[in-house]
Amino acid sequence: MKPQPRNHIALSLLAVGILSACSGAFAATVPAGTVLAEKQELVRNNGSEPSSLDPHKVESDVEFNIISDIFDGLVAVRNDGSIEPRLAEKWENKDNTVWVFHLRPGITWSDGTAITAKDVVWSWQRLVDPKTASPYASYPGNMHILNAAEIALGKKSPDTLGVKALDDSTLEVTLSQPTAAFLAMLAHPSLVPVDPVLINRFGDKWTKPEHIVTSGAYKVTDWVVNERIVAERNARYWNNKQTVINKVTYLPINAETADVNRYKAGEIDITYTIPVNQFAQLQKTLGDQVHVAPQLATYYYEFNTTKAPFNDPRVRRALNMALDKDIIADKVMGQGQRPAWVISQPQIGGVKIASPDYASWPREKRIAEAKKLLSEAGFNASHPLSFNLLYNTMETHQRIAIAASSMWKKNLGVEAKLQNQEWKTMLDTMHTGNFDAVRYAWIADYDDAATFLNNFRTGDSENTSKYSNPAYDEAMQNAAKAKDVAERGKYYQQAEDLLAQDVPAIPVYHYVRTHLVKPWVGGFAPDSLGVYQTKDLYIKKH
Numbered sequence: 001m002k003p004q005p006r007n008h009i010a011l012s013l014l015a016v017g018i019l020s021a022c023s024g025a026f027a028a029t030v031p032a033g034t035v036l037a038e039k040q041e042l043v044r045n046n047g048s049e050p051s052s053l054d055p056h057k058v059e060s061d062v063e064f065n066i067i068s069d070i071f072d073g074l075v076a077v078r079n080d081g082s083i084e085p086r087l088a089e090k091w092e093n094k095d096n097t098v099w100v101f102h103l104r105p106g107i108t109w110s111d112g113t114a115i116t117a118k119d120v121v122w123s124w125q126r127l128v129d130p131k132t133a134s135p136y137a138s139y140p141g142n143m144h145i146l147n148a149a150e151i152a153l154g155k156k157s158p159d160t161l162g163v164k165a166l167d168d169s170t171l172e173v174t175l176s177q178p179t180a181a182f183l184a185m186l187a188h189p190s191l192v193p194v195d196p197v198l199i200n201r202f203g204d205k206w207t208k209p210e211h212i213v214t215s216g217a218y219k220v221t222d223w224v225v226n227e228r229i230v231a232e233r234n235a236r237y238w239n240n241k242q243t244v245i246n247k248v249t250y251l252p253i254n255a256e257t258a259d260v261n262r263y264k265a266g267e268i269d270i271t272y273t274i275p276v277n278q279f280a281q282l283q284k285t286l287g288d289q290v291h292v293a294p295q296l297a298t299y300y301y302e303f304n305t306t307k308a309p310f311n312d313p314r315v316r317r318a319l320n321m322a323l324d325k326d327i328i329a330d331k332v333m334g335q336g337q338r339p340a341w342v343i344s345q346p347q348i349g350g351v352k353i354a355s356p357d358y359a360s361w362p363r364e365k366r367i368a369e370a371k372k373l374l375s376e377a378g379f380n381a382s383h384p385l386s387f388n389l390l391y392n393t394m395e396t397h398q399r400i401a402i403a404a405s406s407m408w409k410k411n412l413g414v415e416a417k418l419q420n421q422e423w424k425t426m427l428d429t430m431h432t433g434n435f436d437a438v439r440y441a442w443i444a445d446y447d448d449a450a451t452f453l454n455n456f457r458t459g460d461s462e463n464t465s466k467y468s469n470p471a472y473d474e475a476m477q478n479a480a481k482a483k484d485v486a487e488r489g490k491y492y493q494q495a496e497d498l499l500a501q502d503v504p505a506i507p508v509y510h511y512v513r514t515h516l517v518k519p520w521v522g523g524f525a526p527d528s529l530g531v532y533q534t535k536d537l538y539i540k541k542h
Contacts, residue, residue, distance in 0.1 A: 027242030
């Protein structure tokens with residue numbers, strides 16, 4: 001998931017024959033003795049204007065934050081990594097390749113019509129259909145749902161997807177091979193069912209407040225572009241009795257200073273982030289209102305590997321080596337971020353990933369090698385490298401880009417010209433390949449290195465770098481087939497080693513997630529992906 005991101009689900013799941021519903025559902029848990037406010041309304045800044053609220057048309061937390069509030073999937077992942085039943089109340093599997101899910105009795109859309117297994121089938125077929133052009137079209141293939149990869153590439157018809165409705169409340173999913181993280185991957189917002197009747201009736205306008213029906217705790221009731229989205233409780237949500245917040249407003253403020261100022265003025269309950277240049281001062285003045293948590297996410301600069309000079313891996317590797325990531329993580333950011341030399345994470349899903357050898361070299365040695373690589377590629381003082389570095393409009397991204405460009409200028413004589421675009425525009429630019437290098441990031445969709453590394457496989461729908469290396473593809477295929485975590489880790493290391501040499505993207509730092517949260521907001525506990533849902537929160541009397 002782009003940023004803007006479940007906990008560890010390893011091969012232990014493969015040993016499970018039958019998993020049934022747990023009694024405790026994910027919901028607002030109000031401690032005994034807590035006095036609630038009469039007005040249960042929340043305002044959260046969402047960082048940018050969503051490009052859409054269609055789960056099959058989007059790819060970032062800007063959209064998925066809202067989609068996760070208004071739609072439910074078959075399952076979810078709790079903060080402790082266990083799987084929680086949602087629209088499916090129980091399931092069983094045979095040989096870890098045929099999974100049967102039983103929907104909760106009586107579940108309905110927000111308009112009262114039944115949610116059926118056929119809705120799930122139709123939704124997943126729409127997701128992988130090339131006509132939909134979903135950024136997540138490759139995702140079901142990465143789960144190894146039968147025929148999903150071939151359908152996404154246009155080689156098979158969507159109706160051949162390995163999912164079928166046995167009856168209105170029973171769904172069968174067939175995998176081409178066991179997938180250790182299958183249930184955790186199933187929790188992704190791109191896999192929530194959507195209403196086929198609604199979409200067939202209204203087309204692209206189905207997400208307008210006057211049309212939309214939802215399956216989650218909330219339903220969108222108002223949408224003023226570039227101003228706000230408002231959602232109110234869905235009285236027909238299957239777990240509505242456990243919801244406390246009655247109304248949530250999402251603001252699209254991408255100016256971090258404005259975000260903080262409106263928080264201080266009492267207009268926002270939870271900020272999207274905390275500006276790096278105010279972080280230390282806000283820690284002093286606001287104390288416990290500053291929330292910092294590790295996050296499975298990596299900030300990177302991605303290259304267009306089909307466009308000269310970035311079709312030459314020597315140029316890409318030189319720019320990676322000449323970037324002082326310690327300064328960016330510790331000085332430019334300074335909130336606990338860690339310098340990154342791998343695209344995934346140093347530790348993820350029970351696996352440890354080692355950085356490339358050059359990560360431990362003295363800075364001077366790295367810069368000398370970078371100069372040598374650039375020279376071999378034809379760039380020197382008389383013929384300097386010049387390129388455009390694109391980032392989406394936000395103060396922090398600008399600060400990092402300025403720091404990076406100055407490092408490249410000082411260390412290599414390289415000219416990086418800074419460009420910025422609004423989030424939606426930048427995504428379009430990336431998918432059309434109209435860029436040299438672009439600021440990007442990835443938040444894990446589940447706790448496994450593949451969630452990062454699949455994005456660089458040949459033909460993946462999220463591979464906007466257009467990187468292609470058969471050895472890399474083979475390493476990822478072998479990881480998917482691995483019999484245990486240790487073997488999987490070996491192939492992930494092979495894949496990361498290839499990325500370290502080819503550098504389709506420069507990893508810059510590994511994230512922490514920061515928010516300002518009002519003291520009267522209860523239940524705020526983001527997971528390792530940085531996700532929190534409104535239905536788990538409540539407002540204390542204040």
